[in-house]
Amino acid sequence: MLSGSAAISIRGLTKRYGKLVAVDRLDLEVRRGEVFGFLGLNGAGKTTTIRILLDLLRPTSGNAAVFGHDCQSDSLKARSAVGYLPGEMGIYSDLTGHEMLKFLERIGGGSVSREHRHNLTERFELSDRDLSRKLREYSTGMKRKLGLIQAFQADPLLLILDEPTEGLDPLMQESFYELLADARNRGRTVFMSSHVLPEVERVCDRIAVLRKGEVVLLSSVEDARKLASKNVRVVFQQNVAVPVSLPQGYEMIDAKPRTWILRVTGQLGSLPSFLAALPVADLAVEEARLEDVLVKYYRDGAE
Amino acid sequence: MTMLFALIAQTLHRVRKFLLAAGVLLAGFQVVLILQANSIQTSNTFAQMGDMVPAFARDVLGPSFVAFLTFKGIVCLGYFHPVVMGALVSVSLTLATIPVMEIETGFIDLVLARPVARHWIVTRSILVALISTAYLLAMMAIGTWIGLHYFAAKDAAWPSAGLIGSLAINLGFLMLCWAAIAMAIGCACRRRGSAGAIAGLLALTAYLTDYVGRAWKPAESVAWLSPFRYYTPFELVMGSALSAKSLCILGGIAAAAFALAYLLYSRRDISH
Numbered sequence: 198m199l200s201g202s203a204a205i206s207i208r209g210l211t212k213r214y215g216k217l218v219a220v221d222r223l224d225l226e227v228r229r230g231e232v233f234g235f236l237g238l239n240g241a242g243k244t245t246t247i248r249i250l251l252d253l254l255r256p257t258s259g260n261a262a263v264f265g266h267d268c269q270s271d272s273l274k275a276r277s278a279v280g281y282l283p284g285e286m287g288i289y290s291d292l293t294g295h296e297m298l299k300f301l302e303r304i305g306g307g308s309v310s311r312e313h314r315h316n317l318t319e320r321f322e323l324s325d326r327d328l329s330r331k332l333r334e335y336s337t338g339m340k341r342k343l344g345l346i347q348a349f350q351a352d353p354l355l356l357i358l359d360e361p362t363e364g365l366d367p368l369m370q371e372s373f374y375e376l377l378a379d380a381r382n383r384g385r386t387v388f389m390s391s392h393v394l395p396e397v398e399r400v401c402d403r404i405a406v407l408r409k410g411e412v413v414l415l416s417s418v419e420d421a422r423k424l425a426s427k428n429v430r431v432v433f434q435q436n437v438a439v440p441v442s443l444p445q446g447y448e449m450i451d452a453k454p455r456t457w458i459l460r461v462t463g464q465l466g467s468l469p470s471f472l473a474a475l476p477v478a479d480l481a482v483e484e485a486r487l488e489d490v491l492v493k494y495y496r497d498g499a500e
Numbered sequence: 501m502t503m504l505f506a507l508i509a510q511t512l513h514r515v516r517k518f519l520l521a522a523g524v525l526l527a528g529f530q531v532v533l534i535l536q537a538n539s540i541q542t543s544n545t546f547a548q549m550g551d552m553v554p555a556f557a558r559d560v561l562g563p564s565f566v567a568f569l570t571f572k573g574i575v576c577l578g579y580f581h582p583v584v585m586g587a588l589v590s591v592s593l594t595l596a597t598i599p600v601m602e603i604e605t606g607f608i609d610l611v612l613a614r615p616v617a618r619h620w621i622v623t624r625s626i627l628v629a630l631i632s633t634a635y636l637l638a639m640m641a642i643g644t645w646i647g648l649h650y651f652a653a654k655d656a657a658w659p660s661a662g663l664i665g666s667l668a669i670n671l672g673f674l675m676l677c678w679a680a681i682a683m684a685i686g687c688a689c690r691r692r693g694s695a696g697a698i699a700g701l702l703a704l705t706a707y708l709t710d711y712v713g714r715a716w717k718p719a720e721s722v723a724w725l726s727p728f729r730y731y732t733p734f735e736l737v738m739g740s741a742l743s744a745k746s747l748c749i750l751g752g753i754a755a756a757a758f759a760l761a762y763l764l765y766s767r768r769d770i771s772h
Contacts, residue, residue: 251613253770273615281613287606287772289514303506305614347610357613 202265204229204355204386205250209259212245212410219245221410222259227403232377232387234397234418237407238495243390244284246407247359250388251281263355277306280353284360284390286344290333294323294343297332301347309350317346320372337364345373349380356380358389362396374400398422398487406494414494418487425485426462431472432479433457444471503616507624511598512631522591523636527643530578534647537574541656546570556715571656572663573737575644579667580733585674585707588636592675593699595629596682599765601692606772618766622683626758629679636675637668659737666742667733673750674731678703680757681727687764690772727753 205227212220220242227233237243248254250261252272261268263275288297302309318328321342332340341364348356362370377387377400391397397404398418406414414421428450436454443449443459444467451458461468465482472480512519540546550569568577578584599621602608612618641664648658682699689695706726713723723729730746 248771251609253609253612255767255769273617276613277615279613281610283606283609283613285606287602287609289605289607291514300506300510301610301614304503304611304616306503 202229203227203262204231205233205261205263205388206265207246207250207259207261210246210249210256210261211258212242212249212254213257218410220249220256223407223410223412225405225412225415227386227388229386230381230384231402232381232389232400234401234404235388235390235407236392236394236397236404236491237390241407242410243407244359245410247357247388247390250357251276251279278354280348280351280356282344282348282356282358282361284363286340288332288340288343290331292332293330294328294332294335297343298328298347298350302350305351307351310352313352314346314350317349317376320376321346321369322372338366338369341365342369345376349376352383352385354385356385356387356389358387360391361389362391362393370396394486394488394491404487404491406491408494414491421490422485422487425487425489426460427465427485428483429459429461429465429468430479430481430483431457431459431475431477434476434478437475447471504620504624504627507611507616507620508627508631511624511628515595515598515628515632518594519591519632519635522587523639526584526587526636527639527646529581529584530575530640530643531647531651533578533581534575534644534651537571538651538653538656540574541571541653568734568737571652572659575648575659576663576667576733576737578640578644579664579671580731584640585671585728588671588675589678589703590700591632591636592629592679593682593696593703595632596625596679597686597692597695597699598628599625599683599761600686600689600695603770604690604692604772608770612770619762622687622758622762622765625683625761626679629676629683633672633675633679637672641665641668663736666736670731670733670736670742670746670750673747673754674727677727677750677754677757680754680761683761684757684764687761687768 203226205225207223207225210220210223210225211218223242223246235243235246245254246261249256250263250268252268252275255269264278266272266275266278268275292300298314318324323339323342323346327335327339332343335343341362345358345361348358362373365373374396380387389401401418403417404414404421405412416424426448433455437457439449439452439457446462446467448460448462449457450460540549546569553569568574599608602611602621608621611621644664652658678699681702682695685699685702686692686695689698707728709719710723710726710728712719713726713729714720727750730743730749732740732743732746736742
């Protein structure tokens, strides 16, 4: 039984191409109203999973559902709630931007609010003149903006975005983040794949890291960040000898007579007692970056 | 239905220049043939032409040879000239492989990510093939009409409208048959180039099989396999009625191939 309360529900999903296993017994649930980051290296199985959700690919086994509708047996209902931005946009270069948006609106079944579309085109700085040009005259960034507009224009309940900021300049990335925040505030669910970890850290509530078709990490961004080692820089008032042994989870990265740089894995609760007897002049803790955790999972799928 | 109309309109919009050019060229070809027929008619050289034709060619054409070397026969040639047939089959293959091209370019991802059932993509392509076939044949008929009304000698014996209509209908069924075969092949391929090449080679093989079957008795035993066998312009020019059996066979092949296209497209992975 597929969960109707989840925006996306994936159970034991497997996709094989001959001997190659693209997705391997994947279990995943994306809650309504959250921004979910789907991460992994190239070939990890992210796009394959997304394409199964859209019924573009058929799974070897297992199933996936969008708002309780099975993505294969009830795919029309599942897709009626989705706005999709593909990683590579296949477009006909002899269409204009207007024609493209209008065509996609007509086959979408629902109606698109003129005001909403106007807001989107303004946000992404695509003028009427730009939209009247043939797509062959569009730059990579303009095509990406058009892709985002077509995904958001029907104001769908679920947005599936494959590498959404690829090709966007920093200003447009900011516009996209604002749009994402608006969507979340209006209760929309976002399922996005991305290689840009600072972006994921900034916009996502939860993440899943996929490696060779399997989920190796599923957690909130906050919890994932806690898994990262923190660098602690300690400056002393006078020369201090390096201790022979350190508490568990502590590692000396650099030791000078008056400055130590320690790597601390886990909570920092034991730090004050460890430094209590020492003449500490200054203390700085570097904020853990999600990137530091994820790179480790990308490499070796660490627990 | 709005969605189906949108799909059809978008596809026709994309191929409009191609279709327009093909229609004008085919209509123009009919006019040129009528000008030639008129020239032969006014110089009274049909008999001389007949003497120049080698014996084996007369054998191939059989009794229709006499009917062919007339003003009416030359006018009707516009409906079974190898260049015309090659062009029409090529147009059919081009249009029928649009679904696989959309997969190859990734355009279909944007379409099928919306609540569009896969069978509408095949239905759209069948309707586009039907509309295009009807349009091209209509353009050829218009070319014939213009040629006859403005360039034919007054004493020339025109082919009847029924004969032109029969040729066009038989040719239309042949085009649909090849469109269906190409569509089924396309629905099983990943690349439009591969689908077009396979369908094109198949069409050429079928054409040659039919051609050899007409000229060489032993080859007749396999010539029935060729869809071109069921396009019978010579018989029509000779005065035979349009064969319902031929239309049924061509229609049957088309229906089976379209059904196969539906099945293959509904089951395949859409990946580029």
